Amino acid sequence: MTRPIGAADAGTTPRRRGPDAVDIDLGTTGRTVAADGETPDDGTNPAGSGGPRRTVVPPGEVGQASVETVAIAPLVAIALLVVTVALRAHDAQESAGMAAHAAGIALMQGRDPSAAAKAAVPDVPADRLRVRVRGDRVSVRVRASGPRALVARFDATQTVHARPEGSR
Numbered sequence: 001m002t003r004p005i006g007a008a009d010a011g012t013t014p015r016r017r018g019p020d021a022v023d024i025d026l027g028t029t030g031r032t033v034a035a036d037g038e039t040p041d042d043g044t045n046p047a048g049s050g051g052p053r054r055t056v057v058p059p060g061e062v063g064q065a066s067v068e069t070v071a072i073a074p075l076v077a078i079a080l081l082v083v084t085v086a087l088r089a090h091d092a093q094e095s096a097g098m099a100a101h102a103a104g105i106a107l108m109q110g111r112d113p114s115a116a117a118k119a120a121v122p123d124v125p126a127d128r129l130r131v132r133v134r135g136d137r138v139s140v141r142v143r144a145s146g147p148r149a150l151v152a153r154f155d156a157t158q159t160v161h162a163r164p165e166g167s168r
Contacts, residue, residue: 085146089154092144095121095129096156100140103131104160113138113162136162 099117106116114131117140121129128143139159144151 093156096142096158100158104162107162
């Protein structure tokens with residue numbers, strides 16, 4: 001049974017090819033055709049036996065995916081770096097807010113504001129946390145974690161006024 005290249009299998013059983021059959025790559029068509037002019041039934045034909053499929057890449061497109069991957073990789077790396085720095089900046093801001101709140105409460109209760117601030121954010125190392133008390137004001141500065149060249153501008157400072165209840 002001989003059929004033209006690309007003809008559909010309209011319910012017929014594909015003919016089995018012998019071990020001496022040779023496939024020819026038609027190049028620009030993107031199909032593989034057997035030497036006898038029939039489409040092979042070894043799974044390379046969508047209407048074939050359903051076995052593993054081979055992909056024939058048209059000329060000029062070999063390596064295109066590699067080029068696209070190499071071109072996009074720096075953009076992905078930069079996007080990941082931006083997201084990481086943003087998350088570290090947010091973490092510093094949240095930590096500064098929690099530490100300042102705890103330090104303000106401690107000051108109103110007559111306890112040590114620095115110890116309270118450090119206890120409020122145990123995941124922040126002491127060298128990244130600075131607490132200043134001036135009268136009824138407590139300022140807490142948290143340095144963002146990461147390479148200083150990237151995160152220095154994202155250091156966070158929070159200030160609270162710790163006034164005893166009833167005084168304004």
